[in-house]
Amino acid sequence: MSDSTYKVPTMQEMSAKGEAPEVLFWVGCAGSFDDRYKAVTIAFTKILNKVGINFAVLGPEESCTGDPARRAGNEFLFQMQAMSNIQVLDGYNIKKIVTACPHCFNTIKNEYPELGGNYDVVHHSQFLQGLINEGKVTLKDGGEFKGRKITFHDSCYLGRANGVYEAPRDVIKALDAELVEMKRCKTKGLCCGAGGAQMFKDAEKGNKEINIERTEEALDTGAEVIAAGCPFCMTMMTDGVKNKEREHNVKVFDLAELIAKNEGL
Amino acid sequence: MEYISQIAFLLVLAVASYFLAQRIGSIKKNINLGKDVDRSDNKGQRWKNTMLIAFGQKKMFKKFIPAILHLMIYVGFLVINLEVLEFIIDGIAGTHRIFAPVLGDAYSVAINIFEFLAVAVLVSCVAFLWRRNVVPVKRLKTLSGWPKLDGNLILVIEVILMFAILTMNATDQLLQGKDDHYVQTGSFFFSSFLMPLFEGMSVDALVFTERFAWWFHIIGILAFAVYVTYSKHLHIFMAFPNTYFARITPQGQMNNMDEVTTEVKSMLGMDAGNPPAEVARLGAKDANDLTWVNLMNSYACTECGRCTAECPANLTGKKLSPRKIMMDTRDRITEIGENIKAGKEAEEGSALFSEDYISAEELNACTSCNACVEACPININPLDIILQGRRYMAMEESSSPQSWNAMFQNVETSFAPWKFPPTDRFKWADKLKEEEK
Numbered sequence: 001m002s003d004s005t006y007k008v009p010t011m012q013e014m015s016a017k018g019e020a021p022e023v024l025f026w027v028g029c030a031g032s033f034d035d036r037y038k039a040v041t042i043a044f045t046k047i048l049n050k051v052g053i054n055f056a057v058l059g060p061e062e063s064c065t066g067d068p069a070r071r072a073g074n075e076f077l078f079q080m081q082a083m084s085n086i087q088v089l090d091g092y093n094i095k096k097i098v099t100a101c102p103h104c105f106n107t108i109k110n111e112y113p114e115l116g117g118n119y120d121v122v123h124h125s126q127f128l129q130g131l132i133n134e135g136k137v138t139l140k141d142g143g144e145f146k147g148r149k150i151t152f153h154d155s156c157y158l159g160r161a162n163g164v165y166e167a168p169r170d171v172i173k174a175l176d177a178e179l180v181e182m183k184r185c186k187t188k189g190l191c192c193g194a195g196g197a198q199m200f201k202d203a204e205k206g207n208k209e210i211n212i213e214r215t216e217e218a219l220d221t222g223a224e225v226i227a228a229g230c231p232f233c234m235t236m237m238t239d240g241v242k243n244k245e246r247e248h249n250v251k252v253f254d255l256a257e258l259i260a261k262n263e264g265l
Numbered sequence: 266m267e268y269i270s271q272i273a274f275l276l277v278l279a280v281a282s283y284f285l286a287q288r289i290g291s292i293k294k295n296i297n298l299g300k301d302v303d304r305s306d307n308k309g310q311r312w313k314n315t316m317l318i319a320f321g322q323k324k325m326f327k328k329f330i331p332a333i334l335h336l337m338i339y340v341g342f343l344v345i346n347l348e349v350l351e352f353i354i355d356g357i358a359g360t361h362r363i364f365a366p367v368l369g370d371a372y373s374v375a376i377n378i379f380e381f382l383a384v385a386v387l388v389s390c391v392a393f394l395w396r397r398n399v400v401p402v403k404r405l406k407t408l409s410g411w412p413k414l415d416g417n418l419i420l421v422i423e424v425i426l427m428f429a430i431l432t433m434n435a436t437d438q439l440l441q442g443k444d445d446h447y448v449q450t451g452s453f454f455f456s457s458f459l460m461p462l463f464e465g466m467s468v469d470a471l472v473f474t475e476r477f478a479w480w481f482h483i484i485g486i487l488a489f490a491v492y493v494t495y496s497k498h499l500h501i502f503m504a505f506p507n508t509y510f511a512r513i514t515p516q517g518q519m520n521n522m523d524e525v526t527t528e529v530k531s532m533l534g535m536d537a538g539n540p541p542a543e544v545a546r547l548g549a550k551d552a553n554d555l556t557w558v559n560l561m562n563s564y565a566c567t568e569c570g571r572c573t574a575e576c577p578a579n580l581t582g583k584k585l586s587p588r589k590i591m592m593d594t595r596d597r598i599t600e601i602g603e604n605i606k607a608g609k610e611a612e613e614g615s616a617l618f619s620e621d622y623i624s625a626e627e628l629n630a631c632t633s634c635n636a637c638v639e640a641c642p643i644n645i646n647p648l649d650i651i652l653q654g655r656r657y658m659a660m661e662e663s664s665s666p667q668s669w670n671a672m673f674q675n676v677e678t679s680f681a682p683w684k685f686p687p688t689d690r691f692k693w694a695d696k697l698k699e700e701e702k
């Protein structure tokens with residue numbers, strides 16, 4: 001393990017050694033279990049390693065933030081989850097958290113304080129933006145995405161819910177790519193259809209799936225890459241592209257994956 | 266005999282004030298049927314929102330054409346009401362254009378401005394009627410029945426009221442110099458165009474027309490004020506408190522249920538503080554389980570449908586419509602108010618969250634995307650109502666969709682919404698190491 005390039009220290013290991021990380025990487029359930037999103041977790045971990053950030057994860061001690069339970073109305077379950085997460089986080093004296101999931105981001109940042117959990121929480125797009133601004137991630141020119149058309153799908157829980165619109169776009173611009181906007185973007189961005197616990201059930205009766213509507217909009221931009229910053233958006237847009245039989249020439253990537261690819265990680 | 270018109274005027278004023286006070290009283294009572302929620306914080310931020318969003322019409326300007334048309338009606342209303350002040354003084358004191366001698370030349374400037382605005386209101390109302398009926402804008406077209414009629418009635422009434430002002434000013438100008446009662450005011454630009462219509466009339470007929478227009482306008486305005494309280498047009502007043510009391514926390518944040526926190530804390534053996542008196546219901550089953558801010562929102566809604574036009578569920582043919590959430594909430598809380606007035610059981614009739622108003626199918630379709638909240642020009646929050654309905658379904662009725670119940674189960678037993686063994690949570694790191702080999 002010691003000769004491995006990439007390290008994923010857990011909080012348990014760190015605190016046993018009496019060390020403290022600069023930032024905790026909150027992986028989230030999708031980042032831990034969803035096959036597609038595990039790749040995003042790995043890409044982000046590689047970037048953290050490459051840049052030499054002193055980070056840690058909770059590993060097996062992490063647990064669902066409770067977001068889907070709360071949005072589906074089960075406040076009891078949410079609060080049980082929240083309280084036990086806060087106990088774990090406070091037990092390790094965590095101050096700063098980064099996560100690649102806007103739902104975890106929103107919940108820990110906005111909803112844990114009322115239950116006694118106060119942390120400085122950033123979404124990985126903001127973290128990456130910081131690394132770029134500090135010059136820690138310098139993108140070699142002529143990278144893989146230079147001049148290519150990329151569109152960004154705003155996640156509701158990052159955008160409208162928390163007003164983060166520019167960080168992900170700055171990341172894309174740093175790739176020297178051509179950022180193209182969809183008809184509905186930023187404050188008017190259209191949901192992928194998975195929010196509010198919709199991810200965990202079938203849609204109600206209607207005449208179209210929301211992710212198809214959104215994918216059509218993304219495809220209309222002529223972009224080769226649909227960038228996302230959320231595990232659920234990732235699933236919905238990927239399914240949408242498949243449904244439209246465009247997976248051969250349109251890819252859905254997370255922001256961290258774009259950076260990692262560009263860095264050859 | 267001399268005082269008869271003054272007495273008549275006072276009577277009209279008294280009757281209108283009585284009805285208006287009654288209406289305001291019962292709407293206030295209905296809003297207060299809601300649960301308490303504290304909005305006394307951040308006064309500075311709240312005033313700022315009221316100034317920008319209500320007074321400044323900031324969110325209206327996301328759609329330019331209706332925003333400009335509306336701005337003219339809005340400014341027209343605020344300014345022309347200054348003239349109503351003169352109407353009321355004249356009506357009580359038996360004077361005619363009491364401000365004219367006081368203000369001198371400024372008076373004719375003022376009236377010319379009012380007339381300009383009256384014409385602007387007229388033009389805008391006609392344009393709005395056009396948008397509602399001739400080339401219907403989709404979000405307005407989808408209304409039917411009373412809400413549709415209401416929308417058109419308001420515009421037609423405003424057109425008629427503006428004509429009354431212009432007719433009154435036209436005949437007034439013709440009477441100046443013919444009848445001493447009519448003070449010299451200088452000429453009024455817009456109403457002059459109507460003067461040829463009345464030129465051939467005798468002095469008596471002119472006086473009659475002028476008086477008729479005066480009475481028509483003032484009675485019209487007073488009747489309209491009462492009508493407004495039954496209508497979506499109540500927003501002309503409610504938009505202001507509504508923007509002030511609107512939520513200012515991040516849109517993604519759901520409010521914490523303190524009664525649940527107390528219980529969860531004592532379950533976990535933590536110090537829970539004083540348990541709350543008695544917890545009535547978890548979440549909302551009926552309109553009076555909502556907060557007073559939700560209920561105020563419902564009375565402020567203009568039924569413009571901007572929320573529904575942005576709703577991903579509605580756009581893809583689902584039954585959910587955030588505008589309907591607001592309209593149903595208002596209808597039901599009004600019904601509850603009437604039940605109480607009639608001495609019946611408050612919750613008689615169908616509850617707000619039932620097939621007759623907002624069905625489970627509608628509640629379940631929401632993605633909590635906040636598009637409706639963002640779209641609303643007066644900061645109404647339909648999502649907050651939806652989420653309270655879902656809380657009742659999940660915690661009191663256990664009637665959430667089956668897949669959600671399964672998800673709850675997974676979170677409870679596997680600590681993730683999917684059924685994976687919690688011990689697999691960190692397996693992704695092994696994958697990273699494999700990749701390196």
Ligand code: HEM
Pocket residue numbers: 318319320322323325331335338339342343393394397416419420500501502504505567568569570642643
């Ligand atoms: C105080 C005087 C006001 C007057 C006389 C007034 C008048 C009107 C009228 C006549 C309409 C109907 C337009 C139609 O038929 O589509 C309307 C709609 C509307 N008003 Fe007002 N209004 C006032 C204040 C406000 C304020 C303070 C706001 C807050 C921003 C507001 C927001 C709206 C909205 C959102 C609609 C729906 C417009 C649409 O469909 O695009 N109004 N108003």
Ligand code: SF4
Pocket residue numbers: 572575576577578579585586587630631632633634635636637638647648651
């Ligand atoms: S929050 Fe719900 S009701 Fe509002 S626009 Fe989104 S899906 Fe529609």
Ligand code: SF4
Pocket residue numbers: 565566567568569570571572573587588591640641642643644645647
């Ligand atoms: S809630 Fe707001 S956006 Fe929706 S119809 Fe009412 S006023 Fe319009």
